[in-house]
Each structure stands twice: as structure tokens, then as C-alpha cells.
Amino acid sequence: xxxxxxxxxxxxxxxxxxxxxxxxxxxxxxxxxxxxxxxxxxxxxxxxxxxxxxxxxxxxxxxxxxxxxxxxxxxxxxxxxxxxxxxxxxxxxxxxxxxxxxxxxxxxxxxxxxxxxxxxxxxxxxxxxxxx
Amino acid sequence: xxxxxxxxxxxxxxxxxxxxxxxxxxxxxxxxxxxxxxxxxxxxxxxxxxxxxxxxxxxxxxxxxxxxxxxxxxxxxxxxxxxxxxxxxxxxxxxxxxxxxxxxxxxxxxxxxxxxxxxxxxxxxxxxxxxxxxxx
Numbered sequence: 001x002x003x004x005x006x007x008x009x010x011x012x013x014x015x016x017x018x019x020x021x022x023x024x025x026x027x028x029x030x031x032x033x034x035x036x037x038x039x040x041x042x043x044x045x046x047x048x049x050x051x052x053x054x055x056x057x058x059x060x061x062x063x064x065x066x067x068x069x070x071x072x073x074x075x076x077x078x079x080x081x082x083x084x085x086x087x088x089x090x091x092x093x094x095x096x097x098x099x100x101x102x103x104x105x106x107x108x109x110x111x112x113x114x115x116x117x118x119x120x121x122x123x124x125x126x127x128x129x130x131x132x
Numbered sequence: 133x134x135x136x137x138x139x140x141x142x143x144x145x146x147x148x149x150x151x152x153x154x155x156x157x158x159x160x161x162x163x164x165x166x167x168x169x170x171x172x173x174x175x176x177x178x179x180x181x182x183x184x185x186x187x188x189x190x191x192x193x194x195x196x197x198x199x200x201x202x203x204x205x206x207x208x209x210x211x212x213x214x215x216x217x218x219x220x221x222x223x224x225x226x227x228x229x230x231x232x233x234x235x236x237x238x239x240x241x242x243x244x245x246x247x248x249x250x251x252x253x254x255x256x257x258x259x260x261x262x263x264x265x266x267x268x
Binding site for chain 1: 170188
């Protein structure tokens with residue numbers, strides 16, 4: 001009796017997840033971050049244009065919107081998975097071999113997870129959710 | 133050479149790994165720009181952390197303090213330059229990374245890059261309009 005045993009191809013789910021987060025975090029930062037920095041960090045503070053985050057009442061009412069909360073969570077959290085990878089390899093390229101090892105991976109990608117959790121906490125506790 | 137001898141020779145082979153100094157990236161402009169691209173993550177992360185802190189301070193009218201100082205504007209302007217560099221280099225690579233087909237024909241890389249830059253332009257206009265339009 002001959003039975004042919006075939007090994008099913010193993011999907012590298014962990015690899016898939018981190019590359020998904022890296023690529024999408026980089027893409028999101030590329031598409032939307034410059035305009036946020038330009039408007040909220042330069043034009044608004046200089047008084048060139050009115051910006052939504054300059055007045056407390058306006059800003060807090062906008063922050064209460066669940067769609068805005070979700071957008072801000074994605075805007076802040078996702079790029080950090082990209083940054084974590086970039087900064088880890090920046091250290092590798094600068095000749096820091098320890099940046100390749102597991103503790104560095106835990107530090108950098110764990111840092112991105114921590115930022116995500118802090119962002120969730122801040123967005124849920126800062127302004128009450130309002131659909132109005 | 134027999135297969136056995138070939139296998140033995142393979143085991144005996146040692147890979148030469150030239151040691152690179154920490155300053156290798158200063159030798160050529162192309163290397164330097166590569167490192168700048170990697171470094172862009174740091175100022176962008178710093179700006180987003182500031183933004184998160186600003187959101188947290190918005191929880192109370194007492195702690196609400198939107199950044200207005202000259203130092204903050206300079207900081208944001210520097211972060212903006214790095215963010216723009218990230219956008220240009222990242223979106224320019226889209227034609228290499230993204231492989232799409234329309235009607236069973238591959239989309240040319242140049243068309244993908246142009247689409248991504250168009251998407252960036254539209255996203256910037258829409259988000260800028262929302263940020264300014266809701267302001268007073």
C-alpha cells in the first residue's frame with residue numbers, strides 16, 4: 001500500500017500581517033499626513049487659515065463624531081507600524097546588529113502596538129461619542 | 133565533478149561578508165538619500181505623537197492648548213519637509229510594488245504611479261477642505 005502524503009503549503013500569516021501593516025501604514029502616511037501637518041501645524045498656527053482644532057468648542061464637537069474617532073485612530077496608529085520597521089532597519093543600516101534581534105523587534109513593533117492602544121484610550125476618553 | 137564531490141564542495145564553501153562601516157551611507161549621494169528616506173519615519177512619528185497629545189489635552193477646556201508658538205511652527209515645517217519626501221519616494225515606488233490588471237491587461241507602472249499621485253492630490257484637497265471648512 002502506498003500512500004502519497006502531501007504537505008499543505010503553510011501560509012506565513014505573521015509575515016503577511018506585519019507586511020500589510022508596514023505597506024498600508026506607509027501608504028496612509030504618504031497620502032494624508034502632509035496635508036495634516038501643513039494645515040494643523042503651519043497654516044493654522046500662523047493664522048493664515050481657520051482650522052478646526054484652533055477653538056475648543058469646534059474641536060471637541062468634531063472629536064465626538066465616531067467616524068472622526070475611527071479616522072484619527074487609523075491616521076495615528078497605522079503609520080507607527082511602518083515607522084517601527086523603518087527605524088529598526090535604520091539602526092541596522094547604521095551598524096547596530098542588535099536591531100535585527102528579537103528584543104529589538106519586540107521593542108519597535110511592541111511600541112507601535114502601545115501607541116495604538118494609547119490612541120484608542122485617548123480617543124475613547126477625550127470627547128464623548130456624539131452622532132449629532 | 134561527481135554529485136558527491138559537488139555536495140562536499142558546497143558544504144565547504146564559506147560566504148564572504150564584507151564588513152561595512154557605520155558611515156557607508158555618506159559615500160554616495162544615492163546612499164545618503166536612501167538613509168534620509170528611512171529617517172523620515174522619525175519626524176513623522178514625532179508629529180503624530182504631538183497630535184495625539186493635543187487630542188488628549190482637548191479633554192478639558194483647562195488643558196486645551198493648540199500649538200501656536202514659533203518653535204512649534206518650525207518643528208511642524210521640518211516634519212512637513214520629511215513627510216513630503218516620504219510621500220514622493222513612497223508613491224514613486226507604487227509602480228514597482230502594485231501589479232494590477234484591467235481587462236486582463238497589466239496596467240503600466242507609470243499609470244499606477246500617476247494614479248497614486250492623483251490620489252494624493254485629491255486626498256490632500258478633501259482633507260484640507262474639511263480641516264479648514266470646519267474651522268472658524
